[in-house]
Amino acid sequence: MTSWQFGVATPVHYLRSGQFTADLGWQHHVMTHGADLELIIGLQGSVALAVGAAGYQVEPGDVLTVFPHETIRGTRPTLVPSAFIWFHVVPTSVERPVRLPRFFHLADQAQAVIAAKQLLDIAHGEHRLAALADYQATVAVLQLANDAANQAAGVGQQQSTINQVKEWIRVHMAQPLTVPQVAAAFHLNADYLTRQFRQQTGLTVKGYMNAVRLDYAKYLLLTTDRPVQEVAHRAYFADEKYFSRLFKAKVALSPRQYRLAYTHTFLNNKQVDPGIDVHSQVAALEQVRQ
Structure with a gap:
């Protein structure tokens, strides 16, 4: 599967997120998803990952999407200090569909990274409405989907x-x-x-x-x-x-x-x-x- 389509007529449901910094020799553990979708945005270095049988090298500006019910794992330890943003959401609608590719590179990282970092700030704040993280997660997902669509169209x-x-x-x-x-x-x-x-x-x-x-x-x-x-x-x-x-x-x-x-x-x-x-x-x- 090379892409995943889901609806955004209602906000996605935010589960969890973080910015992970990997020291030399770190390797992603084996993890199988439920109904949740995970997005990984490379910030620094290089992280070797596999989803099912397909391998990916996530570097700065790369985006990897792990679809529901799939298994992600590291394929080898990191050779340089590396960092990436990750977040998990659960789609709640099939209407007004958008599509996320399995793997793509952001030609311009600014807007997507800003949206993701705003999500981290909101989600990990001391006081917030639960819906606020859902809406910001939806913004981050839409920004990534929009960037991917624009690049696919060559603009x-x-x-x-x-x-x-x-x-x-x-x-x-x-x-x-x-x-x-x-x-x-x-x-x-x-x-x-x-x-x-x-x-x-x-x-x-x-x-x-x-x-x-x-x-x-x-x-x-x-x-x-x-x-x-x-x-x-x-x-x-x-x-x-x-x-x-x-x-x-x-x-x-x-x-x-x-x-x-x-x-x-x-x-x-x-x-x-x-x-x-x-x-x-x-x-x-x-x-x-x-």
Whole structure:
């Protein structure tokens, strides 16, 4: 069996979970499942496992699914320090089915690992509603199923790369970036990156750079009383006139008109990390009109 399908019309039932760190020479014991489904997400090193007669090497980003009533065992001791997240759930529905492959590799581990770690935090907290772990386990399962489906459709890797490029641009927006520099950071051809970026986001790479800086400028206009010239500088525009022209072209208001159009909301934080995505914060602030 290469995959397992089950329903998520109602949350799965959470049983247990953990993050296991294996020292050198550790080997998984023999364990036979009941009606529960186990998911193992590799974090570090390499763990040799077998489900039935099939063997698997679980390394960082690998996901192994053990289906109900199957037996899992270690096939040899670990040769390097290793770690993985594991959790057991029992499906409670056959409606709205999703499918989990037996074994696959996460092109982008972030979301799935975050969901799994949130499950560990909730499940092992001192005070929690039992249903909370069921719902978070369902989120973790759905994230893994979604990642597997995207990769099977051939869209996961490209989307993952573009998401990484977007985050890299946000973190480095203080620098005078060029498209070739961004492409070089990811060992990509500049023309290829431009095509894929536009296909995934609807923007050029340069357009996205400006959008990130404009969002930060709007954030400063709405949350400080700094002069427009200083806002332009702090938003990493070297030329105030270019900033004003671009701002009016994109927003249909000058920076000063934009500031006057919305209520001034001063947040408590004294500094804003230029690497964060402030787009959603700006959108929320724009909802509060004078």
